[in-house]
Structure formats: C-alpha cells, structure tokens
Amino acid sequence: MNRDLIDFFLEMLVAERGVTANTYQAYQTDLKDFMDYLQARDLEIDRVSKRDIHQYFEFLGREGKTARTAIRRLSCLRQFYGFLVQENIRSDDPTYLMQSPSLPQSLPKYLSEQEVFNLLSASEFLDDYRRSLVAKAALEILYSSGLRISELLSLRKDQIQQATKILRIYGKGRRERLIPVSDAAVKAALVLKKNDASLKSVFLFPGRNPQNHLTRQGFDKILFEVALKANLDPCRLSPHVLRHSFASHMLAHGADLRSLQMMLGHADISTTQIYTHLQTEHLKKIVQDFHPLSMKK
Structure with missing residues (x-):
C-alpha cells in the first residue's frame, strides 16, 4: 500500500504539475526515506497519526539531519498528504499546523x-x-x-x-x-x-x-x-x-x-x-x- 500511494502521488506530479526530473527525484527520495521509517515500525502511510509524524521528525533530529532537510521533508509530506485528502484516500491531513524548523537568515553571496x-x-x-x-x-x-x-x-x-x-x-x-x-x-x-x-x-x-x-x-x-x-x-x-x-x-x-x-x-x-x-x-x-x-x- 505504501509504495502504491507514493507512485500514485509521483505520477500526479508529472502529469499535472510538470515537475522537473530533479524535483521528481527529490520527492521520490524523501518519500522512500519516510516509507522505510514506517515499514520498520509496521505503520501504513495512509494511517499515520500526527504523533507518528512528530516522532519521525524527532528521529531525523537524532540521526543528525539538518533543519534544511527537515523543512524539505515536511514540505514534501504536506503535499503528499494534501494529495491523499484531495483524492479522498484520507479524511484528514496529519501534517496540518505542524511548525517548520527555523533557519538562520543567510544572505545570498554576490559579486561586485x-x-x-x-x-x-x-x-x-x-x-x-x-x-x-x-x-x-x-x-x-x-x-x-x-x-x-x-x-x-x-x-x-x-x-x-x-x-x-x-x-x-x-x-x-x-x-x-x-x-x-x-x-x-x-x-x-x-x-x-x-x-x-x-x-x-x-x-x-x-x-x-x-x-x-x-x-x-x-x-x-x-x-x-x-x-x-x-x-x-x-x-x-x-x-x-x-x-x-x-x-x-x-x-x-x-x-x-x-x-x-x-x-x-x-x-x-x-x-x-x-x-x-x-x-x-x-x-x-x-x-x-x-x-x-x-x-x-
């Protein structure tokens, strides 16, 4: 079930949003990491709770993932679960109102x-x-x-x-x-x-x-x-x-x-x-x- 739903979402990204190959690869990688985490805990991707999502991000922190990685993963999961709600596969979005980690403000580098x-x-x-x-x-x-x-x-x-x-x-x-x-x-x-x-x-x-x-x-x-x-x-x-x-x-x-x-x-x-x-x-x-x-x- 996990793999089928991810493939369904990725197909939508290509067909409806026309994402680039790099963007497609990034979504695929992030969702595979999330799927591996769930499978190790016998959880189904369409049945996870808000608490499960929080625990996943706590796990990323323990693994030493950066705030930038966590922000990207949360953005990916928001779009994925928004898609599941839109397709009536879920009635709720477990990422709703989750706070993104904050990044220190870094100014772009430029030449004179x-x-x-x-x-x-x-x-x-x-x-x-x-x-x-x-x-x-x-x-x-x-x-x-x-x-x-x-x-x-x-x-x-x-x-x-x-x-x-x-x-x-x-x-x-x-x-x-x-x-x-x-x-x-x-x-x-x-x-x-x-x-x-x-x-x-x-x-x-x-x-x-x-x-x-x-x-x-x-x-x-x-x-x-x-x-x-x-x-x-x-x-x-x-x-x-x-x-x-x-x-x-x-x-x-x-x-x-x-x-x-x-x-x-x-x-x-x-x-x-x-x-x-x-x-x-x-x-x-x-x-x-x-x-x-x-x-x-």
Missing part, C-alpha cells in the same frame, strides 16, 4: 559590479576559441537575465533571434515568464550559433553529444577557467552567485521588487525580498566605515 565586468571581459580570452564563445554567451545571458542554470543550459537556438530581445522561459512548475536580455547577450549568442551551425543541435549550448545540452558539470569547468583568467577565486563563483549578482545590482540601480520577482521567476515575493536585506547590510557597512561617530573609527 566590477568583478562581473572583469569576468565578462576575461571570458573572451580563454585558450580554446569555442569555449570562449560559450563562456561569453552564457555569462552575458546569465548576468542580463538572472536565469537559473537549468534554464540557461536548456535554451534552444530558436529562442535567440536577432530581432527579439525577449526570452520565453518555462521555469519551476512550468511557469512561463518573459525576460528581456541585453544587446550584448544576444550578440554573443548569435556568434555562438553561427560557430556551432555544423553541429546541427537544437540547443544553444550543445554538449559533447550535440543531441544533448551542455551539462552543469561541463559548464562549471568553463566557469572555473574564466574565474582564474579574471583573477577571481573560483570558490566565490557559481551560476547562482551570478543570479544573485544580477538581482542585487538591479535592485541597487532602482528596479522594483515586483519586476525583479517576475524576472527571477519567484512564486512568492518574500523570496525576492531577501535582496532588500543585502541593500540594508550594504548601508550598514557604509555607516560603519565612514560615519564620524562609528565605533570602527
């Missing part, structure tokens, strides 16, 4: 504008010509649009046109959004398209096999090379850091939160509001460094 400009310049001077074209196009698009790395690497050639400066992106949950990109990004992408015409790939960033797009690991290697060429510590650089840099710099130059939310593809504006804290921290540092009565002086 000068560091980003250095990266963009360095991307043109890699030892391999084609890798330079890939690096230049990818970095220009990432920094001018704030795309997620999965959204960038899965871009198709026909999404980039000379006359169109707008990308149509399908993000998490297949939510569609339209994102403007810079002239420099379009120009770099068109140069790459022309260079790769003989590969006959539908992807803007083809992998070793042109039928597939470049992998995340392959892109990380290119990013590592560019960081070294720009005299930047590679440990400070990742696709997500560039996404954070895009958002932080946009906000610093006057972008409003709603527009930023739309471009980043955040379902909830509270996710976007983290960037206002970055600006607050920046202002605090300015006061600490330059105010005549600052304790640092």
Whole structure:
C-alpha cells in the first residue's frame, strides 16, 4: 500500500504539475526515506497519526539531519498528504499546523559590479576559441537575465533571434515568464550559433553529444577557467552567485521588487525580498566605515 500511494502521488506530479526530473527525484527520495521509517515500525502511510509524524521528525533530529532537510521533508509530506485528502484516500491531513524548523537568515553571496565586468571581459580570452564563445554567451545571458542554470543550459537556438530581445522561459512548475536580455547577450549568442551551425543541435549550448545540452558539470569547468583568467577565486563563483549578482545590482540601480520577482521567476515575493536585506547590510557597512561617530573609527 505504501509504495502504491507514493507512485500514485509521483505520477500526479508529472502529469499535472510538470515537475522537473530533479524535483521528481527529490520527492521520490524523501518519500522512500519516510516509507522505510514506517515499514520498520509496521505503520501504513495512509494511517499515520500526527504523533507518528512528530516522532519521525524527532528521529531525523537524532540521526543528525539538518533543519534544511527537515523543512524539505515536511514540505514534501504536506503535499503528499494534501494529495491523499484531495483524492479522498484520507479524511484528514496529519501534517496540518505542524511548525517548520527555523533557519538562520543567510544572505545570498554576490559579486561586485566590477568583478562581473572583469569576468565578462576575461571570458573572451580563454585558450580554446569555442569555449570562449560559450563562456561569453552564457555569462552575458546569465548576468542580463538572472536565469537559473537549468534554464540557461536548456535554451534552444530558436529562442535567440536577432530581432527579439525577449526570452520565453518555462521555469519551476512550468511557469512561463518573459525576460528581456541585453544587446550584448544576444550578440554573443548569435556568434555562438553561427560557430556551432555544423553541429546541427537544437540547443544553444550543445554538449559533447550535440543531441544533448551542455551539462552543469561541463559548464562549471568553463566557469572555473574564466574565474582564474579574471583573477577571481573560483570558490566565490557559481551560476547562482551570478543570479544573485544580477538581482542585487538591479535592485541597487532602482528596479522594483515586483519586476525583479517576475524576472527571477519567484512564486512568492518574500523570496525576492531577501535582496532588500543585502541593500540594508550594504548601508550598514557604509555607516560603519565612514560615519564620524562609528565605533570602527
């Protein structure tokens, strides 16, 4: 019964929500862990009580699981039991009103504008010509649009046109959004398209096999090379850091939160509001460094 209900739920995620392969795998892994816990205690997944759920999370704590893992597991179980209620398999949701563990507030890491400009310049001077074209196009698009790395690497050639400066992106949950990109990004992408015409790939960033797009690991290697060429510590650089840099710099130059939310593809504006804290921290540092009565002086 446990396995059948989990499979039923996972099928719904694909058919109705169009989740990505990574999201599907995460749900599958979390539910399998929960199922293993229940089976070791002779419990059925459709009959567990609120107390059983509490005991499961106490067990996770004893096993040394982090608060972040517990939050993800609770989110998964909420959606799973909400689905069972919706399908009339259960009449109640045992996760209802359960409190999520709290996480310490961590601010996103981002680069300065000068560091980003250095990266963009360095991307043109890699030892391999084609890798330079890939690096230049990818970095220009990432920094001018704030795309997620999965959204960038899965871009198709026909999404980039000379006359169109707008990308149509399908993000998490297949939510569609339209994102403007810079002239420099379009120009770099068109140069790459022309260079790769003989590969006959539908992807803007083809992998070793042109039928597939470049992998995340392959892109990380290119990013590592560019960081070294720009005299930047590679440990400070990742696709997500560039996404954070895009958002932080946009906000610093006057972008409003709603527009930023739309471009980043955040379902909830509270996710976007983290960037206002970055600006607050920046202002605090300015006061600490330059105010005549600052304790640092």
